[in-house]
Amino acid sequence: MAFHWQSNVNVKQVGVDDMVLLSRLSEDSITDNLKKRFNANSIFTYIGPVLISVNPFKQMPYFTEKEMELYQGATQYENPPHIYALADNMFRNMLIERESQCVIISGESGAGKTVAAKYIMNYISRISGGGSAVQHVKDVILQSNPLLEAFGNSATIRNWNSSRFGKYVEIVFSMGGQPIGGKLSNFLLEKSRVVSQNKGDRNFHIFYQLLAGAEQNLRTNLGVGQLSYYNYLNQSGVTQAEDTDDAKEFHNTLHAMQVVGIDDEGQLDILRLVSAVLHIGNIMFREDGNYAAIETDDFLEFPAFLLGLKSTDIKEKLTTRRMESKWGNQTETINMQMNVEQANYTRDAWVKAIYSRLFDFLVRSVNEAMQVKSKEASLSIGILDIYGFEIFDHNGFEQFCINYVNEKLQQIFIELTLKAEQEEYVKEGIKWQEIEYFNNKIVCELIEEKKPPGIMSLLDDTCAQNHGTSEGVDRQLLSTLSKAVAAHPHFAGGADSFVIRHYAGNVSYNIDGFCDRNRDVLYPDLIQLMQKSTNQFARSLFPDQVQQGKRPTTASTKIRTQANELVASLMKCTPHYVRCIKPNETKGPAIGMKNEFAIRAGYAFRRPFEKFLWRYAILTEQTWPNYRGDPRQGCELFLLEEVRERKYDGFARKIQKAWRRHHAQRHHAKMKEEASDLMYGKKERRRFSLNRNFVGDYIGLEYHPALQVLAGKRERIDFATTVTKYDRRFKTSKLDLILTAKAITLVGREKVAKGPQKGQLVEIVKRQIPLEKIQSIGLSPYQDDFLILQVREDFTSLLETPFKTEFLTTLSKRYKDRTANGTLLLDFKSEHTITLKKTRFGGGHRVVSFQLLAGGSPKAVLTPNGKKLTVSIGAGEPNTTRPRMNRPEGGYQRQSQGRRSTKKAPTRPQQPHMGLSSHSQPQQNNYGVAEYEAEPRRLGGSAPPITPSHGNGISGAAMGGIATPLAGLNLNGQQTNVVRPAPRPNKPKPPVKPKLHPVVTALYAYDAQDTDELSFEVGAEIELLKKHESGWWQGKIGSQQGLFPSNYVQE
Structure with missing residues (x-):
């Protein structure tokens, strides 16, 4: 490896980057290698193409722009293992293979899956193309993370930012690799967390953010109180998440809403519902003759105000329930009074419905903001960030669903890697040793199978048979399971729970609440209540058509459908895998990666013959452009990937060269016109500066990185040249002028007085002028090269540069951008007053006066006299002169005719530039003031005529093809009848x-x-x-x- 990013973070390269290269395959060697790398801050390790990520539980230093640039376009083994390498591989494979990609990030809760997904999204956003529309899509994709984390993540005892929902983000790209939209799918929000949390857990982040970050006016309008006031927040004993600033995160959440298109009014509507959820949780019930009654009616007022409802309507719907019963063709309506337990259930169901529908609204808003508008063919990269496998002290219905989805994802991994890999060996006739592995398909069937019925089917049947009651239903379900699936090898019953032997370990599920949470039914009374709301936003979340008698869809059916749809989507893509791990409490095996090492130690490169031929056919004449033979024979004619890259690189260079030439011509023509507009009618022009091309860099910045650092880290330099600077005595010195989007920087050189670099010249910033502080630029009406930089509340800089037109053109654009469409003031007059930096003892002001010198040369003559400098210069081109696209008349006629000029401006020598070079020093006049060479070189303008090289005669080429005068013409060009005899030959002259x-x-x-x-x-x-x-x-x-x-x- 030529370069190792770990060397810059004081990390030694230890262990093996790819564990298929381990000399001895055992659990001890695997664990030892991961431990060594983890201790050396190397959290990423490969198993072939699979990336292992160990959660370091701290911020690592190698996720900067430098690493993004390092991994972009590099092959997997050029650099150490990294999440950026996997993301880059996905992006390039998508473009090369023309196939959609996906990454499945798996691991238990707290292993770092969400962070890995963020890094992948950030990297793809960074390396993909962009314009304003593309940037909007990128912004929405990136800002969807903090928005949905606020409403869907929570602090748990194992993870302070645990995802309590699953999401699958599809980023849609054009065929050229530009993001054009996306789609976000969410799975199984843990809405029960709104009303109850385990000991040591928090509710969703947004509640704590609102309480910590809301301003006083908002707090008053929403009735925001102290955290201990709310029943839904004071149960678990945890109020603060580690390393979390809830107030700061609240403002980040509001910004994210703005990016996805939710305006201020929409944000207020959302926060009203968030606050309403907390206030509803404070509505308590007391028993009144075996029936429920509101304990304190005052607690109804704020929910009613926030939701646009009447407090009496809320009271009615929380304590009574309207039921319909059918007798033949007749329907009878009965208002049933609820007991305290039923009232509490109804209140919590109402709150969970409000919150889950609010979350769905946010997901729809994100999808609408990044909706694909183009109907052209597209590709996609999918990123699956879903809750990890969970094993708690108390595991309920939510953990059952979460672990089921993880089993489905593990099944994909087995089907596409472990199983498919070995089947490929059989297909290709490769000798191999069969590797045993646990296929979790049997566990998936136990949970989701319909015939024979699995756990989910039996759960739905139990709920349907007991739809009107809750008491004793869970026990009935446990009894049913013990009879139906007791013989299954991965199931075990218990007194009040059942155990499933998952691929990641045995999990005991407490049966209490299974049926109620599976029903997931919102009574029609509550839907009708919300449809009466005067709050349009709240009303829009409940558009349901109430249909009595229809069997509702259960939660297990929803998650089973969603899981199968997700699997179908993932199977259509080329999968990539990130396995996130963290040390578990028992230090026991759990994620089953050992078999994967043995499988991945097979052939490193594999590709079907058809795809191989399609990709590499261009390398030989035998297969390009058309090959109709057997793909297997065609693949015998191949070269390396590098050869293919060279071939395409050559094509790309030809296309780029032609386009750049065309674009540069148009760009330079436009810049010349803009530059001419600045000076038109106000300043005389130099003949040779009118038509020259603009270069921008006259210093050679690529050879002087120190200048880039002085100009500002990561600042783009738009213009750089060496200028002459005049001090208060009109003495000259050379400085480098650097223009960026923020400031003008003047860099000089000074000798180091002491230290190891004593006597050496080093660059230092002499002055840095923020663009917004520029008051005006003073110029004369003549053809001189002086610039007077007037700065607000600061001293003036008197500079001279032959590239003033280009500098002013670039500066005016940057000034406009920096000052929100402000206009740079150019002050054209023959006398300017200069404010000095020094105000006492010879300081104060100076005057620079410009005068036209009749018959003078284009070189400025400087005459200092005390506090005044007089600049005399000859007349230039009229101030109404415009640049011409072709060469001026009288210029040198090229030998090749009919060819359009593609001349580029020659740049100042770059490599030898040392700032104050001896050959570029101006000559001193009698006053000790420099006479600056006004035009040191021609830059794309008219060339002076070349002196004839043979005698004083005019060649035929120089006369446009007329070699000799025609006979019969007099000196005035009139035709005569006199035929002159041929002259006698002269004596040969001696050689000149x-x-x-x-x-x-x-x-x-x-x-x-x-x-x-x-x-x-x-x-x-x-x-x-x-x-x-x-x-x-x-x-x-x-x-x-x-x-x-x-x-x-x-x-």
């Missing part, structure tokens, strides 16, 4: 002594960007033919002649 030209030496290599330019290497000697004021010189090497930038050579 060749003219000696000065020779310059190349400091840096230069690659010609156009046909009229000259390429050379470092150290090449170039015959200098002519110097041009633009900064581009004309030279010759051997027979090659052309233009080159003057700052690449030394005279």
Whole structure:
């Protein structure tokens, strides 16, 4: 491995990354390897393609952007095991195979499944493509986590953020790999937790978040009190979850609602129901002549207010029940008075219905926010985060359903790995030793089978036979089970419980409450009550059509249907597995991974012949583009994956090159127009700066990472160049100017005074100006290169750069983004006042005055006089001049005609840049002030005409193809009848002594960007033919002649 992320977190690479490579396969060697890696902070380990994750119960340091970049596009064994490697493998396989993928994250409660799912979602969101619409989908997917965790997670004795519901998130992608939507399915919310919790557990997070984070106005409107006031929160003795800030999480939950499209009014409606649930829990009953009566009517007022109901209606529905009985064709209605036990049951059923329907509403809101709008073909990645296998001191109906779903997931794992793997050996005729493993299909049949009836079927029958009563039903169910399935090897009965031998261990289920919780019936009276609500949102959660006499769907039937649908969805995808583990209390075996090691030690790579041929056919002419032979024979003509990547890389580069060239031309044309708009009618232009391309980086930032650090961590640099800075005495110094989306940074260099780096030049930030603090940019109306940066409540910076137009264009865009569509003020005038940093003893203000020098050169002449600097410069192009897309008239005519220019701007030499380089120092005038070279080089503008190389005559090419004057024309171009005789031949002249030209030496290599330019290497000697004021010189090497930038050579 070339690079190991563990080296950066002080972690030694210990043990074996992939446990199929263990030399000795035993429980001790497996445990020892996991223990070694865990102690070295290596929580991930492979078993072939399966990822083992050991919960470290602390935040690990290797989940940053750096790790995301490291694993993106890398093969599994290039880097150490990581959840990002599995996520990247899923994403790439989806695009390569054109098949949907899924990951099944399994393990007991508290093993880290939810955190693993979050990391996978974050990684896929990071590496997939994006635009504004795609980013919205990503935001909804990511923000669905804190939203649903608030309403669906709880603190238990084993896990402070335990998922009390299951979810399957499908992220839908376009065929190009961009997220275009998604779907979220939820399973079996543990709604009984709303009304009762085990000792040491909490209720759902949202209740504690509301009480801790609600502002005073909201608390008053919702009647929010102290936690001890609510019966539904003060039962378990636990109020605070470890390492949890409920107030902060409350605001995160509100933000998540906003992202998924729930506005402020919708959020208030949701919180009303949350508060109503707590207030309903305080309604208590007393016995009044064997019937239930409200203990204190005052407790009815706030639920009625929050739900938009009448307190009298609530009182009636909680103490009486309307029943219908049929006698032939006649229906008789009876109002039955309930006892205290029935009233308590009705109250709790009402609360559970409100909360579960509220949770379903949140799931629908998430699905609507990321609904797939495109009808084109798509792919998907599914992430299953479902409650783990549970074994508590008291296990009830909820644990029965949870463990059933985990058995179904284990069955998928067995079918697609353990069983399928060995069946493949048989199919391929491979010699192998059969490996024994426990197939939990027999346990699944015990629970869900219909013929012979399993536990769920017997439970539904018992509930149907005793639909009108609760007393004694659970005992009847236990008796039925003891008779029907007593002989099953994975079942054992008891006095008040029964035991199922699951794949993860034996679990004893207490029979009390099984039938009531399986019925999951909400009386029609309560549905009708909610349909009378004046609260539209509360009313919309109960759209049910009340149908008397219809047998309701039980909870076990719902979960069985959902589990089978989930299995069907997962079986359509290519599965990946994450097995989350944590040390258990007894240190005993539980998750059954040993057999998996032996299975996974088989052939490392396998793929059907048809798929193999489809993927690698492009590598040979024999199989590409059409192959109609036997796939098995076609697969004998193959090369490596790397060869295929090279082939596609070549194709991609050609496409990218053509597109980038086209895009760059359009982009540069647009930038030139925008730059011209800034100066149009206000400032004279330099001839050679009008049509040059914008480069952005004139320093070579890739060779100077220190400059990136000084500009700001992870800040994108939009423009960088070296500028001349003038101090209060108008003395000059060189600084690097760096423009980001937030600030302008001026970087200088100073010698280290002491320490191990004494005498060395180091980069330091001389000044950093936040964009929002820029008051204006001062410029003159002439063609000079001066910039006056006026900063609010701070001193002025006087700078000079030939790339002022590009700088101002980029700065104006970033200023607009930073200041919410603000406009950068450009102040064009011939005199500017400068505020100095120093205010006393020679400080205060300075004046810079600009004047037009008649007949002057484009070089600025600087005349300092005390506190005033006069800048004199010749006239430039008119201030109404616009850039032209083609070369100006009079420019050099290329030899190749009819070819569109694709010239790119030559950039400043990057590798040799050292900031204050000697060759770029300006010359000093008599006043000690620099005369800055206005145009050190030509950047995409007009090239000066090349001097003819043979005598003083004009070549035919230079005259547009007319080689000699036509006979019969006078000097004025008029035709004459005089035919001139041919002149007599002159005596041969002596050979002309060749003219000696000065020779310059190349400091840096230069690659010609156009046909009229000259390429050379470092150290090449170039015959200098002519110097041009633009900064581009004309030279010759051997027979090659052309233009080159003057700052690449030394005279």
